[in-house]
Amino acid sequence: MLLCVIFFAGTANTLFAQTASIAGKIVSEGKPVALASVVLAETNQGTVTDSYGYFLISNVIPGTYRIHISYIGYDNIERQLTLKNNESVTLTITLVNNRSMLDEVVVTGVSKATHVRENPVAVVSVSSKAITQTTAGNIIDVLVKNAPGVNAVKTGPNISKPFIRGLGYNRVLTLYDGIRQEGQQWGDEHGIEVDAYNIHRAEIIKGPASLMYGSDAVAGVVSLFPFIPNESDGKWHGNVTSEYQTNNNMAGNGFRLYYNKTHFLFALRGAYRLAKNYRNAVDGTVYNTNFNEKNLSALLGYKTSKGYTHVNASLYDNLQGIPDGSRDSLTRMFTKQINEGINDDIKHRPIVSPDELNTYQLSPLHQRIQHYRAYIKSAYETGKGNIDFLFALQQNIRREYNHPTKPQQAGMYVRLNTLNYDLHYNTPKIINIETTVGVNGMLQHNKSKDATDFPIPNYNLLDAGIFVYAKWKQKNVTISGGVRYDIRQVRWNDFYVKTDPLTGFNQQVNEQDTTGATLQFPAYTKSFTGVSASVGFAWHLTNNVSIKANVGRGYRAPNITEIASNGLDPGAHIFYIGNRNFDPEFSLQEDVGVSATFKAVSAEVSLFNNNIQHYIYLTMLADANGNPLTDAQGNKTYQYQQAAAQLYGMEAWLAVHPQKMEGFSFNNSLAIVYGFNKKQDYKKQDINGEYLPLIPPLKLVSNIAQKVKLRSKIITMLTPKVEVEFNAAQDRFLGLNSTETGTPGYHLINIGWIAEIQYLPAKTMQLLFEVNNITNKVYQSHLNRLKYFEYYSQSPSGHTGIYNMGRNICMKVILPF
Template identity: 35%
Template structure:
C-alpha cells in the first residue's frame, strides 16, 4: 500500500510540473445533424485513450483543452444518432467538425478499451459487448451481474439476490477475469458464494469480452473479461454529479447513491457514496426466504490531472457488505426456522424477515482498493502505467452459540502492476508492448481453515499488433506468463492439515483474428485464440467445508494448468431497419478441472465427520473437455415505425468431457439455453417537458436443462420457465435542462415460481410439506429508480 501511495504522489507531482511547463493544446469544433445541418446541443466528445471529454453547447460547439498530441481515437455520441468513431492525428490547436447520422440502431462501432488500448468494436475480431449507464438503469435487475445477464452468452451463478457470479459461455469462477478501473478484481473468487464486491451504482459502463483474453490479462482469462469502469471524469470546466435512489417491492430493497465531481483546468476529481439494504426476498412457493437479507455501505472517488502529456489519476474505493447465508432449513410444516444458541430452533418473526441485519450464519466482506492509473506521452507513443493495491477481508460467522466468533476469516492482499507502451500508429500499423502481473498473499485468521496461507507472484509480457488494410483489420499477438506459488505447512490437533507446496506454472498464450468490413452494412469476423489457467489454491490444497456447501473438499497438488484453443466466427448485417448478428465458438480445453466424489473402502461414499454431521468428501481431478455454442441477435425496427423495436436474442452453450464420468459426458454447471424477446418503443426524442420516453416489454424464456452433470449427484435436471418483465422510463425537462429521470420496472410480473439451473439454492433441503427440493428464485418484483443530475 505504501508503494502505491508513493507512486501516486510522485505521479501527481509530475503532473503538476508538466501542467506548469507544457503548452495547453486544444481541440475544438462543431457537431451537427448531417441532413439538416442543425447543431446538436449536448453531444458527447471523448478522447478514449486520454480519458478526456466534454459536451457541446447550445450552438453545437465544443472545446477540449490539454489534449495529448499524436494519434487519438475520438468518439462522438448523441442520443438517436449513430456513434461516430474517428482516428485523428492531433498536432496542436486542431479544429474538427463532425456531422452525425440519425439512427434507431444503437449497436454501432463504439470505442472500447478491454483489449489493452482504445479501439473500435467493428475493428476488433473477438466478440465484445458494451453496456452504458443508461442501459444499466433501464434494466430490471437486483444487482450488476443480474443486469448483465440480458446480454447474449452471459449467465450468473447465484446464491440469492446479493450474490451473483458471472458466467461467460459456460465458464466462470477463476476462468473469468473481472477488471475494475484497470486492475483485475481479486476477492477469493474461487468460492461458490463469493460475489465480485463492486458497487453497482458507481458503474459508468461495462465491457464484456467473450473468449480467451489471456493475451492481455494472463492466467485465468480463459472465458473472457468483464471490464467494469467507474471512473468517469466530468466535462472540462464543469462540476457534475447525481443523486440516485431506488426501491424494490419484493425484498424492500432500498438504495441511496450520491456523487459529485469536477474538472477545472485539467484538475479533475470525483467522490461518491452508496447505501443499500434489503430484507428477505419472497416467492410463491417459499414465502419469505429466511436470511436472504443484506446491507452495504460503500464509498469511493478519485483525484487526478489531465494534460497535453497524458493523465494521472489516483482512485480509491471501499466495498463493505454484510449478507446472510441461506441454509434453507424448514420444519415439518415447511416453515423456515432460525437456530438460537444451544441448538434451539424457532420460527422467524415478521421483523426477522424484514430486518436488513443478517443473522448467523452470515458473511462480512470488506474490499479496500487503491489504484494509480497513468498515461504519459513518451516520444511518438504513449506509456500506460497502472498499479493497484487491494485488500479483501472475508469473514464468515457460523456459530450460533458464539455469534461473534469468526468461523472463517480470509485476509487477501494483492498488488497489481501493468506497464504498456503503445507505439505511434504508422501506415495502418498499431503496436503495444506490455509487462504486468500481480503479487498476492493470503492469511487465515478464523477458527476454521479451508485453504493454506500462501504467496503468489505472476509476471507476464506480451506483444499486441493491429494492421488495417482497406476494409480489413488484422490483429493478434503473443504472451508469456509465469506464476510462482508457495503454500505454507500447517498442523491441526497434531495432524497434518496442509503440506507445504511450491509450484511454478509457465505458459504461452496468443490470438490472431480478422475483422472484415465487406460493405458498410456487412461485417465478418474470425478469431483463433489460445488461453490457459493455472490451478487455484483451493484446487491444489483445500481441506475442509464451510457454510453454504454440502461437500468436504480435498485439493490435488498434482493438477496441471488448463489449456484451451478457441475459434470464434461472427457476422453482422446492419440495414436501415434490421440488425442481425450471429457468433459461434468452439473451445477445446485440456486438463479441465472439476471435483469428483471420493469412495470409501467398502465402495460407498467417503464421509467426513464435521461437528457431528457426515459430509461427503470430494477431490479435484482433470479431464479434457469441449465447449461449443453461440449467440444470435435480431432487431427489427420497420419503417415508418422506426421508433419501434422487436428484438430477439438467443444464447446456446454445451459442454462435454472427452471420456464419460459415471456414464455422464456433460461438463458441470452449463447454463440452459435462453431466449429473450423484447418489444421496445423509443419516443419523444425531442420533447420539451417529457423526453426520451422508453417503453419495454420482455419475454425471458429459459429452456429446460435436461443434460446436467449428474455424476456424484452434482446436478439435477431443471425445468424450463418463462418470465415476463416490463419497464418505462423518461427524462423530465425544463427549458432543455433535465430535472430528473424516472425508471419504473417490473421483474417476473406473472409471479412464476422457478429455479435457475445455476442457482445454488436449488440444492438446499427438501420442503417436507410440499416435497419440493431447494429454495426458489425471486418472485414478482417491482422497482423504481429516480436519478437527479447535478450540473454546474
Template identity: 35%
Template sequence: MKKALLFVSVLMLILDSYTVYSQSSGNPGSRRSVRANLTGKVSDAKTGEPLPSASIYFPDLRTGSTTNAEGVYNLKNIPAGTYLMEVSYLGYASVLETINLQGDVTKEFALNPSFVEENAVTVTGVSAATSVRRTPIPVSIIRKEDFLRGASTNLVDALSKAPGVAQVSTGPAISKPFIRGLGYNRVVVVNDGIRQEGQQWGDEHGIEVDEYNVSKAEILKGPASLMYGSDALAGVVNFISMVPVAEGTTRGNFFTNYQTNNRQRGLHADIAGNSKGFIWGAYGSYKAAADYRNKYDGYVFNSKFNEKNFGGYIGANKHWGFTHLYLTSFDQHVGLVEGDRDSATGKFLKLVEENGAEETQIASGNDFTSTDPFVPNQRVKHFKLVSENSFNLGADRVTATIGFQRNQRQEFGNVLDPGEKELYFDLRTINYNFQYHFGERNNWRTTVGVNGMQQSSRNKGEETLIPEYDLFDVGLFLFEQKRFNQLTISGGIRYDNRSLNSKAFNDGGVDKFNAFTKNFSNVSGSAGLSYEASKHVTLKFNLARGFRAPSIPELASNGAHEGTNRYEYGEQDLKSERSFQVDGGLDINSEHVSLSASIFYNNVRNFIYYRKLVARNGQDSILNDGSDQLMAFRFDQHNAALYGAELNLDIHPHPLDWLHIENSFSYVRGKLSQTQDGSDNLPFIPAPRLLNEIKVDLLKKGNLFKNLYIVAELDNTFSQNHAFTGYNTETTTPGYSLFNAGLGTQVVRKGKPLFNVYITANNITDVAYQNHLSRLKYVAVNNVTGRQGVFNMGRNVSFKLNVPLNFSRAN
C-alpha cells in the same frame, strides 16, 4: 526458464527491427508539437440543429468534453498524437473517428438519429481503444442507460441478459459471471484498469464492485490470456466506473431505487469536477434488502443483505498525458440461506441461543423484514487503491498502472458467539501493468508490456479451508494491430509464469496442510481479423490459445466449505488448463435491421472440476463436521469441449422507427472427454435462453417528457437436460418463461433535464422457478411439499429515480 529467455529474445528482436524500421521511415514523432487544442460543433445530420450536452471522449486519454447550448465543444491543452475519439448523444448513432491532433484543430460532427447503437468503443482485450467492429473477438457493451432501465438485485444480475452471459447465484445479493459456460477463476473481472482480486473461487459471495457507480460494462467472450494472463480462459468483464467529467464543469448525480419483492432500497450520490486539467470526484452508496419471496417458499429466510460503499479520485490531465489516483471501499453484509425447515409445517427455521445452547425456532414476522442478516452470515470488505498513468513520448506513449487491494471475507456461523469469525480470509494483492505503445505508423499499432501481481493470503478465522499462501505472477506480451482499409488484423503472443508457495499448517497436532511450491508457465496468443465487407456488414474470425493455472483451493483445499454443504479436498497434481478456441461472427447493421451472430468451439485440456468421493461401500463419502454431515468432494480433471452460438436480431421497421422487435438467443453445450459415473456433461452449464422484446421509443424532443420508452419482454429459459449427474452432483432443471415490462422517461423544463424515472416489473405472472445455476436449488428438502431446495424470486417491481446535478457549464 528457458521458455522465458527464448520469449524475451524473440521480443527484443522484434523491437529492434521495429526501431530500425521507424528510424529508416523517418519517424516524425519527436518533431511534432506536444500539445493540441480541439474545437468544433455537434449537430443533427438531418435538421442541422445543435445537440447540447453531446459527449466527446478520448478513451486512451481519459478526457473529453460536452457541447454547450449551441452544440459547441472545446478541448484545450491535450496531448498531441493520433487517437480514437467517440462522439455520442442519446437517441443518435455514435461516431467513431481516428483523429490526428497537432496544434489547433477544428472538427465538426453531424449525428444521425438512431434508436440502435451501431458502433461503440472498447478497451477490453486490446492495447488501445478500438471500435467494436474492428475487434475479432465478440464484445458486448452495456451502457449506463441499460443498467438504469433494468431491474437487478446485484451487478452481475444486470449483465445476465447479454447473449452468452449467465450467473451462478446464491440469492439476490450473490452472483458470479459465467461466459459461454465457464466462470469462477476462468473469468477475469476488471474494474477501472485493475483486475479484481477477491476470492473468485468461492460460491458464496459476489464481485466486490459498486453496482450504482458503474457507468459502462464491456464483456469480452473468449480467451483473453494475451492481455490478462492466467484466469482469462473464458473472457473478461470490464466495469468502468470513474470517468472524469469535461473541462470546466462540476457535475453530480443523485439516484434512488426501491424494489417491492424484498423491500430493497438503494441510495447513491456522486460529484466530480474538472478545472484546467485538475480532476476530482467522490461517491457514496447504500443498499439494503430484506428476505425475498416466491409463491412456493414464501419469504426465504436469511436472504437479506446490506451494503455500504464509497470512493473517489483525484488526478491531472495535461499535454504530457495524465495521472489518476482511485480509491474505493466495498463493504457487504450477507445472510447465508441454508434452507432448513420445520418437518411438520415446512416453515423456515432460524438458529437461536437458548440457555447457553444452540436451538432452532420457526422464523416469523420481523425475522423476514429485517435487513440485518442472522447467523450464518458473512461480511465481505474490499479496499482498493489504484494509480493509473500515461505519458506521451513524441508519437509513442507509456502507460503504468499499479494497484493495491485488500479483500477480507469473514464468515460467522456460531449463534452462541455471533462475533466469532469461523472463516476469515485476508487477501492482499499488488497489481502492476506497464505498457509501451508505439505511435501508429502505416496503420500499424504495436504494444509491448509486462503485467502481473504479487499476492498473499492469510487465515485469521477459527477454521481453515485453504492454506495460507504467497503467489507471484509475471507476464510478457506483444500485441499487434494492422488496418488495411476494410480489413483489420490483430493478435499477439504472451509468456506467463506463476510461482505459488503454500504454507504448512498443523491443527491440534494433525498436519492439515503440507507445505509445497508450484510453478506454472505457459505461452498463449491469439490471431484474428475483422472485415467490413460493406458499410453495413462486418465479418469476424479469431483463433485464441488461453490457459489457467490451478487455484489454491483446487490444489490444497481441506475443510468444510460452508454454504455449499461440501467438504472439499484439493489435488496437488493438477495441471494447468489449456484452451484453444475458434470464433466466427457476422454483424449486420442497416436502417431497418440489426443482426449479430457468432459461433464458437472451445477445446479445454485438463479441465478442472469437483466430483463426489465414493466410500469403500460404494455409497457417498460423508464426513461429520460438528453437528453437520457434509458430502466429501475432490477436485479432478479431464479434457473437455464447449461449443455454442449467440444471436441477436433487432428489427426497427421504417417508417415505424420508434418500434423495436428484438430477439436474442444463447446456447452452450459442454462435454467431458470421458464419462464420469454415467455422465459426460460439464457442471454449471446454463440452459438455452431466448429473449423476445418489443420496445417503443417516443418523444425524442418533448417539452415536459422526453425520451419516453415502453418495453415488454418474454424471457424464455429452456430445460437443462444435460446436467452433470455423475456422483449426484447436479440434477436436470425444467424450463420456464418470465413476463417482464417497463417504462421510463426524462422530465424536462425549458429544455433542461430535471430527473429520469424508470419503472420495471419482472416476473409479472409470479412464476415459481429454479434457475439451473442457482445454488439454492440444492439446499434442504421441504418435507411437507417434497420440493428440493429454494426457488428464485417471484414478482418484483423496481422504481428508480435519477437526478443529474450540473453546477457549471462546459466552455
C-alpha cells in the same frame, strides 16, 4: 520514480500554458440532437449537447486531437483538429441515423481503442445507458441482461458470479479500471466487490483471446469501467441515484460529485444499499438472504495534452446473510441453527419467527466482506508511441460467522493482500502495424486470522507475465494477434490444526507447538508456466456486412482451493477436497462471427468451439449407498476432479428498427452452450458423468420498446417496454453422485417504462419503473445454488430446494445536478 519524473515534467511544461476551446452544434436531418456525446479521444475532456444540440469544451491544452461524436442510433463521427493558443473552433456536425449500432469502440484486450467491427475477438460492450436503464440486484446481473452468452451462478439476490459460455469462477477474469479484481473468488457465496452505481460501462471478452491480463482468462474477461468526469468547464457537477425494489424491500442510494478543469479533475462517489429477505410463492420469505452494503471511492487526476495520471482509492463493506435452507419437515417453514456439532439436530431446529424474517437486521450467522483498493494509473505519449502504467494495492477480508453459541467467533476469517503491476508500451505505427509490448503480474499473501474453519492454507503467490500484441489494418481488413508467457509460483508451509480445549473449536497452531495437532496442509511449493496466443481477422465485406474469426489458446494455473482445499467453507456449506498434483488448464477456442447492419434491421451470429486440457471440476462424494457424505449440519463434501472437456455453442442477436417507426425497437438474443466431459470412462454415460456441471440451458430474450416524444416541457420522452425471457429445460447435467439435478424450463415476463423529465435547462432526470416476473412465476434457475439447499429426500409440497425471486416491482431515479 520514473512516474514522478513524468508527472512533474508534464506539470512544469503546462502549468502556464494558454488554452483553446471547441464549440459547435450537432444536428440530424436539420434537427438538433440533444445529449450526444462529444469527447476528445484519449483524454478525459468532453461533454454532451444541450437540448438545442449545442456543446462547448473549454480549457483545452493546444495540440492535435481526435474529436469523437456519438449518440445511440446514429453513426459515430471522428475528426482530427489542431488547436492553437487562445483559438476558438466552431463546428457544425451532422449525424446519420443508424439505429443498428454494431460498431462501438472497445479497449479491453486490444492495444488501443478499437471499433468492434475491427476487432477479431468476440467482445460485447455494455453502454452507460444500458447499465443505467437496467434494474437488477447487482452489476453482474445487469451484464447478464445485456450480453448474450453471459450468465451468473447465484446465491441469492446480491451474490452473482459471472459465467461466460459455460465457464466461471477463476476462469473469468474480472477487471476494475484495468486492475485484476482479486478476492476469494473461488468461493460460491460472495459476488464481485464493486459499487454497482459507479460502473459507467463494461466490456466482455468471450473466450481466451485476451493476452493483456495474464492467467485465468480461459473463459473470458469482464472489464468494469468506473465513472470518470469528462466535462471540462471548471464547474462542480454530480448526480444522485435512488432505487427501491418491493420484493426484498431493497433500498439503494448512490451519489457522484465531480469537478474537471484544464489540468485537474476530482470525483467522490458513494453508495449504500440494504435489503430484507427475498420472497417467492413457494418458500415465502427466504431466511438469511438479506444484506447491507456500503461503498465509497475517490479520484484525483492530473492531465495534459500528452496524457494523464489518476490516483484512486475505494472501499467496499458488505454484510451478507448465509442461507442454509433448513426447514421444518411438515410445514416447510424455515428453521434456524441454535446449537453446534452433535448438539445440533437439523430435524428439530426452532422455526424462524415472522419478525426475524421481515427485517433488515442480519442474523448472527452471516458473512462480512471488505475490499480496499488504492491504485495509480497513468498514460502518456512518448514520441510517437505511448506508455501505460498501473500500480495497485488491494486487501480483501472475508469473515463468515457460523457459530450460533458464540456469534462473535468467525468460522472462516481470511485476509488476502495483493499487489498488482502493469506496464504497457504502444510503439509507433510502422507500415500500418500497431504493436504493444508489456509486462504485468501480482504478488499475493493470504492468511487465516482468528478462525475455526480452514478450507485453505496460508499461502504466497508470485505471478508474472510478458506479452506482445500487434494489429495490422489495410482498407477493409484487420489482422491482429499476439503471444504471452506466464509463470506462477504458489507456496505454503506446514499448516497444523488442533482443538482448543476451552472452546471446543479448531484453531491454527504454529510449527513449534504441534503436540496433539493435525497436519491439515503439508508444505507445498510449485511453479506453473504457460503460453497463451491469439490470432484472428476482421473483414468488412461491404459497408453493411462484416465477418470475423479468431483462434485463441488460453492458460490457467489451478487456483488455491483446487490444489489445496481440505476443509469446510461455512458460507458455502461445502467441505472441499483439492488435489495438489493438478496440472494447469489449457484451452483452444475457435470463434467465427458474422454481423450485418442495415437501416431497418441488424443481426449478428457467433459460433465457438472450446477444447480444454486438464479441465478441473467439482463432484459430490457419496457413500456406498449413493447418499451424499454430510456432517451433522448437513454440509456436503465435494472433491475436485480433472479431465479433458469440450464446450461449443452459439450466440445470435437480431434487432428490428424500421426507419418509418421512429423510436421503435424489437431486440432478440439467443444463446446456447453444450459442455462435455471427454474422460473415456464417461463416454455415452449421459447424465452419469458425460456432461459438465453448471452449463446454462438455451436462453432466448425478446424485448420491444417504443420511444414517444411528448409535447410537454417537463416529461419530454416516455419509453414503454415489454421483455420476455425463456429458459429451456436443462436435461444435460452432471447427475453423477447427485452433483446436479435437471431443471424444468420456464419463461418470465417483465414490463416497464422510462420517463425523461427535464427539470432544469440541459438537465434531464430519468425515472424508471419496471415489474420483473409480473406473473409471479415459480421457478429455479439451473445456476441457482439455493436449488440444492435441501435436507429431505421428499417434500409434502412437492417442491425441494429454494426457488428464485418472485414478482418484483422496481423503481429508480437518476437525478443529475
